[in-house]
Amino acid sequence: MTMQSAPSAQKASDKISGAGMDRKIVKPSTSLKKVKWASIIVVFIALIAYFQSTSNSGKAMKVDSQRIAISAVTSGIFEDFIPIRARVIPAKTVYLDAIEGGRVERILVEDGVTLNAGDLIVELSNASLQLSVLGNEARVAEQLNNMRSIELSLEQNRLQHKRNLVDINYQIKLLTRQVSREDELMKTGAVSKSTYADTTDTLEWYKARLALTLESQASDKKLQESQLVFLKDTAMRLESNLAISRQNLANMNVRAPVNGKLSGFDFEVGQSIDKGERLGQIDTPDDFKLTALIDEFYLSRVDINQHATFENYQLTVSKIYPQVTNGQFEVDLQFVDQQPDGIRRGQTVQTKLTLGDSSEALLIPNGAFYQDTGGNWIFVVTADSNEAVRRPVRLGRRNSRFIEVLDGLEVGERVVTSPYTSYQDMQRLKLN
Numbered sequence: 001m002t003m004q005s006a007p008s009a010q011k012a013s014d015k016i017s018g019a020g021m022d023r024k025i026v027k028p029s030t031s032l033k034k035v036k037w038a039s040i041i042v043v044f045i046a047l048i049a050y051f052q053s054t055s056n057s058g059k060a061m062k063v064d065s066q067r068i069a070i071s072a073v074t075s076g077i078f079e080d081f082i083p084i085r086a087r088v089i090p091a092k093t094v095y096l097d098a099i100e101g102g103r104v105e106r107i108l109v110e111d112g113v114t115l116n117a118g119d120l121i122v123e124l125s126n127a128s129l130q131l132s133v134l135g136n137e138a139r140v141a142e143q144l145n146n147m148r149s150i151e152l153s154l155e156q157n158r159l160q161h162k163r164n165l166v167d168i169n170y171q172i173k174l175l176t177r178q179v180s181r182e183d184e185l186m187k188t189g190a191v192s193k194s195t196y197a198d199t200t201d202t203l204e205w206y207k208a209r210l211a212l213t214l215e216s217q218a219s220d221k222k223l224q225e226s227q228l229v230f231l232k233d234t235a236m237r238l239e240s241n242l243a244i245s246r247q248n249l250a251n252m253n254v255r256a257p258v259n260g261k262l263s264g265f266d267f268e269v270g271q272s273i274d275k276g277e278r279l280g281q282i283d284t285p286d287d288f289k290l291t292a293l294i295d296e297f298y299l300s301r302v303d304i305n306q307h308a309t310f311e312n313y314q315l316t317v318s319k320i321y322p323q324v325t326n327g328q329f330e331v332d333l334q335f336v337d338q339q340p341d342g343i344r345r346g347q348t349v350q351t352k353l354t355l356g357d358s359s360e361a362l363l364i365p366n367g368a369f370y371q372d373t374g375g376n377w378i379f380v381v382t383a384d385s386n387e388a389v390r391r392p393v394r395l396g397r398r399n400s401r402f403i404e405v406l407d408g409l410e411v412g413e414r415v416v417t418s419p420y421t422s423y424q425d426m427q428r429l430k431l432n
Contacts, residue, residue, distance in 0.1 A: 061423050063388075065431040069418035070381055070388075071365045073409045076402075078363060080356035082298060083400045086290035086310070086333060088347040090283035094258050096265075099251045101275040102126035104267050111265040114285060115256040121265070121280075124252040124273060133245045140242045147231045154224045161217040168210045175203035260284050288343055290315065290333040290351060296324045301355050308333050308353040313340055315351070356397065362405035366398055367417030372424055379416040379429055380409070388416050388429040 102124035109121050179199050185191040256262070265280035273279070290310070294302060299322070308315040318334040333351065343349070369378065375395035379388035393408030409415065416429070423429060 059426050060428040060430055061426045063423070063429045063431060065385075067418075068416050068429075069365075069367060070414050071367070071417045073405065073411055073413045073415065074363050075360070075411050076363050077358050078361040078397065078402060078404050079358045079399060080397050081352050081354045081399050082294070084292040084294055084308075084351050084353050086292035086349055086351045088288050088343050088345055088349065089291050090260075090345060091287040091289045091334070092258075092260075092284040094260065094282045096121070096254060096257075096279040096281060098124070098254075098273045098275060098277045098279055100124075100126055100129050100248050101273050101277070102129070102252055104269050104271045104273065107267065107269060109262060109265075111262060111280070114261050115259065115282065117256055117258050119256045121254045121256060121262070122267065124254065126252060129249060129252070133249045136242060136245045140238045143238055144235055147235055151228065151231060154227065157220060158217075158224060161213065161220065164213050165210070165217070168206055168213060172203065172206045172210065175199060175206060179203055254279060256282055258282055258284070283345070288339060288345070289318070289335065290349065291330060292333065292351065292353075293328040293330055294353070296327050296329055298355065299324070299329055302331060302353070306354060308351050310349055310351045311340065313338070317353075361396075362409060362411065363402040364405055364409070364415055365417050366401055366403050368419040369417050370395070370398070370403065372420035375403070378409075379420070381414040381416070381431070386431060388431060390427050 103126070104122060105125045106123040107121075108123075109115065109119070115121070179196075182191045182196045182199055186193065186196050260282035263281055263283060264278070267273070267279070302317060302320060304317055304320065306317045308317065314336040315333040316336060317331050319332040321330040323329065364378075375393070377390055377392045380391045381388045391408060394406040396404035396406045398404070
């Protein structure tokens, strides 16, 4: 029993101390740790560089370089003009309107004929207008007759005053001589004092009557002058009204007011014409001007007397219609010295309107990109031609061929001038 207990005691001792579970741990080498940490740092730096490059470059899009227009920035003379499509119209048009309505009695010309001033075009009739004119003539004649009677009465009154003055002065002259004679005779007793007194009183009465008559004549003269002026003015107004009524009646025979070509005239005998209705128009022969529609963008830059050219002929802006319709406004262009032969009404011609003076500037071709960017930015091709990067720019004047560059580009750089519709939100274009 003693020999068997010794091993059992040894095993129990081993379990308690853990000597049976111990093993030797080998520490890793220093070089392996360095490689591991270096790999982690490299990956971290690569991730940072990737995210930084992505945030700096923004959205990118692959584009076939054969499908876009790339143009170079150049230096040259910028001609500030715009091409406009103009239409030939008569320089002067006179409209024929019916002053009074009526019935067409006779047509003497056809539409499209050339007329001279005063040529009869059409005859109208209006019975009520004729009766109205006759009534006006009768009323005016009666009023004029009444005024003539008043004028005659005033004239007779004036003449009566003159006759009274002549009689009074004559009586004063006679009585003055008689008083002188009776004064001498009264000294000898040939004339009584009563007779002398009667003669003296009669003389004084005529003298007082003379003063009163003179005062009445002066007062009547002032009244007569003002009344005669009023009567003359009234007579002139009445005669003017009568002349207008007669002229309206005469206008029933419509005549050509100027030399020219009749157009828009289409009426038949027996047709009723309303008052103020348009009968047609007369255009000046072989004298034309141009009218054109211009984009409202140029409204502030177009002014009266600005120059334009059509072939070798010079024109100026003669009239501007500021009303904008469908994004356009209208202008009239007048030939300066002479107009080309052979142009016809309604013909359309290509004209160049000068907006400002020519000057040296940086230029890029005018392209559809301007409508997409408003001239605020543009895609610039990099030197290796692999990308086009979005860049803010400041552009100025435009014509049909070029756009003036004010800031943001240099001579020799290349830019994308085709439409930006598909990549307005992009920051870079990767060119294949």
